[in-house]
Amino acid sequence: MNRNTLVLPSPAKLNLMLHILGRREDGYHELQTLFQFLDYGDEMTFAVRDDGVICLHTEFPGVAHDDNLIVKAAKKLQAQSACPLGIDIWIKKVLPMGGGIGGGSSNAATTLLALNHLWQLAWDEDRLAALGLTLGADVPVFVRGHAAFAEGVGEILTPAEPEEPWYLVLVPQVSVSTAEIFSDPLLTRDSLPIKVRPVPKGNSRNDCEAVVKERYPEVRNALNLLGKYTEAKLTGTGSCIFGAFPNEADADKVLHLLTETLTGFVAKGSNVSMLHRKLQNL
Ligand SMILES: C[C@@](CO)(OP(=O)(O)O)[C@H](O)COP(=O)(O)OP(=O)(O)OC[C@H]1O[C@@H](n2ccc(N)nc2=O)[C@H](O)[C@@H]1O
Ligand SMILES: Nc1ncnc2c1ncn2[C@@H]1O[C@H](COP(=O)(O)OP(=O)(O)O)[C@@H](O)[C@H]1O
Known part of the structure; x- marks a missing residue:
């Protein structure tokens, strides 16, 4: 090259x-x-x-x-x-x-x-x-x-510096428009600001989840299915759902159990992006 x-x-x-x-x-x-x-x-x-x-x-x-x-x-x-x-x-x-x-x-x-x-x-x-x-x-x-x-x-x-577990990410076959979710009148917009750093445990909810679940049954279904194995959450305004696992093998096992009805992937969480790791080595 x-x-x-x-x-x-x-x-x-x-x-x-x-x-x-x-x-x-x-x-x-x-x-x-x-x-x-x-x-x-x-x-x-x-x-x-x-x-x-x-x-x-x-x-x-x-x-x-x-x-x-x-x-x-x-x-x-x-x-x-x-x-x-x-x-x-x-x-x-x-x-x-x-x-x-x-x-x-x-x-x-x-x-x-x-x-x-x-x-x-x-x-x-x-x-x-x-x-x-x-x-x-x-x-x-x-x-x-x-x-x-x-x-x-x-x-x-x-x-x-959050923990860096393995994640199973489920990909419901729908594309969610960020603008559409943010313009929904039912979206709650009144969370109190967190002033403590790092963010204390127990603040992991996603305020977009209720509205996205309501509008997209595919997302609701993925949350329910993954929720049987681990805490399942929406990322951003969706559509993807993720859950953390202590190692790759455990995440893979659940992925295989769910792949009959859903697609997804397993990946490691990382606090330094792989793009920057590559750029540092150029
Ligand atoms: C909310 C997040 C969380 O990561 O959702 P995802 O897009 O990743 O799901 C993002 O900040 C999204 O970022 P991004 O997708 O770049 O949004 P933008 O293109 O800037 O905005 C798309 C539209 O979403 C709405 N919007 C976006 C960000 C924000 N803080 N408030 C908003 O109301 C606006 O209506 C805007 O026109
Ligand atoms: N390079 C790109 N990759 C993905 N989407 C893109 C790109 N350029 C423009 N878009 C548009 O941006 C929208 C949001 O894309 P994306 O960033 O993948 O979603 P999200 O913000 O939900 O993670 C897409 O639906 C597409 O219309």
Whole structure:
């Protein structure tokens, strides 16, 4: 592989808890959430072009080329850095879309970090995270690459060190729109702010869960099934459900028991994203 090409992972995240404190005037919600990464995700390949063209070669069903967060991230970085170079991008997409495991945001962050490296921009993490926030509320945590307690709309990050168990993640075959859940009148928006750090045990609920369960029977079913083996929770606004296990074998065992009716995967929780572990070794 030459200096102008890079292959990088684009990991998933989980929201280990998610509390909604209120709604701002612009419609966005004030949150408190704990992000952790999974050692599981997409694989992205980048190759520099001299002609300034930005081209994503992999087609996404239902997402036009220029609407893809990968392309949006590349174009914004190119414009703001006045870089004359372009990029060819390919992706092996593994992460479900609209699953609450942050695939789109992660792809955008991997793109920003890859291009910063290949185009030799030398932007610092703060600047990349600020650009990332203009693409989506979850992009900054993927840019920074460390598990974090997030506040505001998700952009005020404090590094965190939750336990790193193995997770079984169930993927109900529905895509949940984040905007739809946040605009539901039945969503509770009155959780009291947690002021103690680290977040005390017993605060692991996800305030979106009741509304998502009501709207999506597939999600309710997955929560009930996994809940027979371990505490089962929704990540983000869903649709994915996860539960923690002490080791990989125990998580695999339950996955096999459930695969007749559901799809899912097993992955290790990680406080340093696999993207950053790879970047450190370049
Ligand atoms: C709530 C989380 C938790 O991780 O859900 P998931 O998307 O991962 O499920 C995220 O912060 C989502 O982040 P992201 O998916 O990047 O959201 P954005 O594109 O910025 O926003 C999508 C829409 O959700 C609503 N939204 C999003 C974030 C927020 N704090 N308050 C909101 O009300 C807004 O209506 C916005 O138009
Ligand atoms: N590179 C991308 N990967 C996934 N989804 C993308 C991407 N670019 C744009 N999108 C759009 O963003 C939506 C949310 O995607 P995603 O980030 O995977 O979900 P979530 O925020 O629920 O984890 C998708 O349904 C899709 O329309």
